[in-house]
Amino acid sequence: MFKKISIKLITVVSATAVLIIGVYSYYNIKSQGDVLQAEVERHINQLSESVKNSTRYVMLLNQREHLQEMITRIGKDPNIYNVRILNKEGAIIYSAVKDDIGRMLDKNAESCYACHAANKPLEKLPIKDRTRIFKSSENGPRVMGVINPIDNEKSCYDADCHAHPQNEKVLGVLDVTISLADVDEQIKQNEIRELIFALISISAIGLIIWIFLKRWLDKPVKELVQATDQVAAGNLNYIIKNLSNDELGTLGKSFNNMTKKLDETSQQLYQSTKMASLGQLAAGVAHEINNPLTGVLTYSSFLLKRTKDNPQMQEDLNVIVRETIRSREIVKGLLDFARQSTPKKSTIDVGEIFNRALTVVNNQMKINKIALIKDFDESLPKITADANQIQQVFLNLLVNAIDAIGDNGTITVRTSQVNLPPKGTMQIKKAVCPKTHNLIDSEYKIGGFPALRLKIKLNGNEGFVHIDPVYGSHRHYFGISGGINNNVKLSCPVCDLSVLDKVNKCPKCGGPTYKIQIPNQGYIEGCAAFKDDWQRWEFIDRTGESKFVEIDITDTGCGIPPEIQSKIFEPFFSTKGQRGTGLGLSVIWGIVDNHKGTISVQSDVGKGTTFSIRLPQNESVR
Amino acid sequence: MNLASGKKNILIIDDEQVVIDSISKIAKESNFSFDSVLDAASALQKISSIEFDLIICDIMLPGMDGFQFLGALESKGIDTPVIMTTGYSTIENAVKSLYSGAIEFIPKPFSIDEMTSVIKRGIKYNYLQRIRKSNDKSILLVPCPAKYFRLGYSSWMNKDLDGSVLIGATNFFIKTIEPIRKIELLDVNEILTQASSAVKFETEDGLIHQLYSVISGSILARNERLLKEPELLEKDPYFDGWIYRLIPSELEYEMKLLIPCSSDRT
Numbered sequence A: 001m002f003k004k005i006s007i008k009l010i011t012v013v014s015a016t017a018v019l020i021i022g023v024y025s026y027y028n029i030k031s032q033g034d035v036l037q038a039e040v041e042r043h044i045n046q047l048s049e050s051v052k053n054s055t056r057y058v059m060l061l062n063q064r065e066h067l068q069e070m071i072t073r074i075g076k077d078p079n080i081y082n083v084r085i086l087n088k089e090g091a092i093i094y095s096a097v098k099d100d101i102g103r104m105l106d107k108n109a110e111s112c113y114a115c116h117a118a119n120k121p122l123e124k125l126p127i128k129d130r131t132r133i134f135k136s137s138e139n140g141p142r143v144m145g146v147i148n149p150i151d152n153e154k155s156c157y158d159a160d161c162h163a164h165p166q167n168e169k170v171l172g173v174l175d176v177t178i179s180l181a182d183v184d185e186q187i188k189q190n191e192i193r194e195l196i197f198a199l200i201s202i203s204a205i206g207l208i209i210w211i212f213l214k215r216w217l218d219k220p221v222k223e224l225v226q227a228t229d230q231v232a233a234g235n236l237n238y239i240i241k242n243l244s245n246d247e248l249g250t251l252g253k254s255f256n257n258m259t260k261k262l263d264e265t266s267q268q269l270y271q272s273t274k275m276a277s278l279g280q281l282a283a284g285v286a287h288e289i290n291n292p293l294t295g296v297l298t299y300s301s302f303l304l305k306r307t308k309d310n311p312q313m314q315e316d317l318n319v320i321v322r323e324t325i326r327s328r329e330i331v332k333g334l335l336d337f338a339r340q341s342t343p344k345k346s347t348i349d350v351g352e353i354f355n356r357a358l359t360v361v362n363n364q365m366k367i368n369k370i371a372l373i374k375d376f377d378e379s380l381p382k383i384t385a386d387a388n389q390i391q392q393v394f395l396n397l398l399v400n401a402i403d404a405i406g407d408n409g410t411i412t413v414r415t416s417q418v419n420l421p422p423k424g425t426m427q428i429k430k431a432v433c434p435k436t437h438n439l440i441d442s443e444y445k446i447g448g449f450p451a452l453r454l455k456i457k458l459n460g461n462e463g464f465v466h467i468d469p470v471y472g473s474h475r476h477y478f479g480i481s482g483g484i485n486n487n488v489k490l491s492c493p494v495c496d497l498s499v500l501d502k503v504n505k506c507p508k509c510g511g512p513t514y515k516i517q518i519p520n521q522g523y524i525e526g527c528a529a530f531k532d533d534w535q536r537w538e539f540i541d542r543t544g545e546s547k548f549v550e551i552d553i554t555d556t557g558c559g560i561p562p563e564i565q566s567k568i569f570e571p572f573f574s575t576k577g578q579r580g581t582g583l584g585l586s587v588i589w590g591i592v593d594n595h596k597g598t599i600s601v602q603s604d605v606g607k608g609t610t611f612s613i614r615l616p617q618n619e620s621v622r
Numbered sequence B: 001m002n003l004a005s006g007k008k009n010i011l012i013i014d015d016e017q018v019v020i021d022s023i024s025k026i027a028k029e030s031n032f033s034f035d036s037v038l039d040a041a042s043a044l045q046k047i048s049s050i051e052f053d054l055i056i057c058d059i060m061l062p063g064m065d066g067f068q069f070l071g072a073l074e075s076k077g078i079d080t081p082v083i084m085t086t087g088y089s090t091i092e093n094a095v096k097s098l099y100s101g102a103i104e105f106i107p108k109p110f111s112i113d114e115m116t117s118v119i120k121r122g123i124k125y126n127y128l129q130r131i132r133k134s135n136d137k138s139i140l141l142v143p144c145p146a147k148y149f150r151l152g153y154s155s156w157m158n159k160d161l162d163g164s165v166l167i168g169a170t171n172f173f174i175k176t177i178e179p180i181r182k183i184e185l186l187d188v189n190e191i192l193t194q195a196s197s198a199v200k201f202e203t204e205d206g207l208i209h210q211l212y213s214v215i216s217g218s219i220l221a222r223n224e225r226l227l228k229e230p231e232l233l234e235k236d237p238y239f240d241g242w243i244y245r246l247i248p249s250e251l252e253y254e255m256k257l258l259i260p261c262s263s264d265r266t
Helices: A005-060 A064-075 A181-232 A247-306 A311-338 A350-367 A387-405 A538-543 A584-594 B017-029 B040-049 B066-076 B091-099 B112-133 B171-177 B251-255
Strands: A080-087 A092-095 A131-135 A142-151 A170-179 A345-348 A370-375 A383-386 A409-420 A440-446 A449-458 A461-467 A489-491 A500-505 A512-517 A523-527 A546-555 A598-604 A608-616 B009-013 B033-037 B054-058 B082-086 B104-107 B149-151 B155-159 B165-169 B180-185 B197-203 B208-212 B217-222 B244-248
Touching (some): A005 A142, A005 A170, A064 A092, A247 A311, A345 A387, A350 A387, A350 A546, A387 A409, A387 A546, B017 B112, B040 B066, B054 B066, B054 B112, B082 B112, B091 B149, B112 B208
Antiparallel strands (some): A080 A170, A345 A383, A409 A546, A449 A489, B149 B155, B165 B244
């Protein structure tokens, strides 16, 4: 139960809230009660004074029945518990409750105690001491009483009745008592209200904390734990999505980064070991198959020589010789495939290489009743590439197409020339500062290519900017906050030498421009305020459009679902289960990439797939 | 001493009987006698008692392998020419064979013509070698210039001042195949790999002889004169008889597997 941070935190915060709200409520109730009681006290004093003043006249006239009548009438008010007048001896002479009249009160009774606490009675009593609160009976409501001494005055002892001598200080006491039932009821209600408020506040605090902890702590932590489990189970493609911008988000980001690095390393390791064992296997197979093939080739060739006069037999034997030589080429292809040799580039005819790959799968296509449509551009120029590797690319794509089709279908191969502008395709591979420090940061990649790293200074802030290495593409990354303006300074991160162009201004916005040397390929210029997309690489612009040879291989197979289209070029991604190694397309990607070409896929489920390969026409020989 | 005539004897070393049968059939076709063993150790034994004109040896053999066999021959001072063959036909194996002293490398499976031309060259090589040793002045072998390097005995290279490399065929190689009827050259800009076929010579008997490229590189120029006057190859094999001018691609590494021609003049 207390193993969760959220529960711990809620408990601590709730306990604190209970304490604070509890103390606050206690004093709040107490002060409210005091205020109410003071109000009653004021009221009762006023009442007592009013009674004393209004009865004064009848007392002076000594109309005793009249006085009793008045007191009875006042006592009829439901809020008034009792009104009575006591004489000096403690006898009740008037009372709203008729039965009390004539009763003697003990000096220790609660109404007498204020003055008679000492042996000699007080003759003057301060107002605050006149009040008392007592219980009317065991279970009855509380009652507040006020005693008001009736002092002897000249009009009293001069009255005609001569009831009071002049030497007496106090003639008697007016005692008014009021029931506190209403007040007590109100205090009780206040207590209940206060309690409900406290309970609601505490639960609301707990609930709010719980909701936010769940969103900010519980969920991200749960996701992190899940991601860790996934990675531990070997799923290195797992990425934590919906990262927050707090510390847990940073942790998640580092986690994703770590997983990615781990994935890359393990894939490299896995691929190299896989290729190594594949190589050993291929070498063994090649050696084992080539020996029997030697026998077949020699003996069939001899038969061919010996049966020069039998045309029928010659024809049959020619097939054996031809097919044996084809087997030799296939085994050689297997060996070439297994050995990940450095590209041995030569001038090749793409169509011819395709036909070579075709010979390997021709039979399979016939068995599966797959038709092949060749739409070759006759004027297609030769390109500089590794014939074996390109053959391997075609072979793999053909095998995939056959697998996707199964039986009955068509594979269409189209070759064409395409021209692409240098902008958006040319990659800046080398860049140096005026002191020839390398500006390419191989650690930071944009779009998969190492970016250019420059120091940026702006309004006293300093940081780094990473410039998109693809000419004409603007996925830059700015390592400083805030917008960039014309006061920007760009310099080499090593020697701090400025790379800003002192002469030229940006033709689009008039701001400063940078000018960076590309070894052997002129300079690249661009808007240094990054307000617009102006960029110029004159050397490359002058060479004009880059010419590519495009090869499209289209099949009428099952297609690739869109959700896995992005994964198919990843190593070990396979839909063929036990039959595939999952290396084919990743190896193809690697080969095409090595040739500075591109490969893309376009597929509709149920309709078919097209793989498009673009290889540069003028790739210079190493 | 009658070197040119008489039945030539070939020793075939291979652990697969079908390969031995195939080679011996080809040898018989060209009227050579032969003997065969299944491993290198018994081959060494056989060589100590019988003289052979040519040895055809597999690389992957049980016990002592082909390269170790070449080493053993060298340490015993036996200079019978050896043709290496293997089912695991990689460029590395080919270059290593030639560097270790074999005169030829032929990958399996081979056609009859391929094997026949290699055997005939080997027999001729042995014959020429004997003559040279016997101080017979009737045949003059022009040695390769001292600063040149060669791959096996057949092809040479010479680094030019501008960094390009000239390659050609040694006089020894031409003598093993002459007379040449036709020369087939590769086109300019094509890429050569070390120990891959660079030139095809067709001889009067209709056989095709291949010359290996000494190093890897792209062809900058080829000697067009050779197509019209193949005899240049014999008249001036090391200067006017050059075959290709290459831009080398991995010269430093590949040079380590070449034999300096200066070592021929001891």
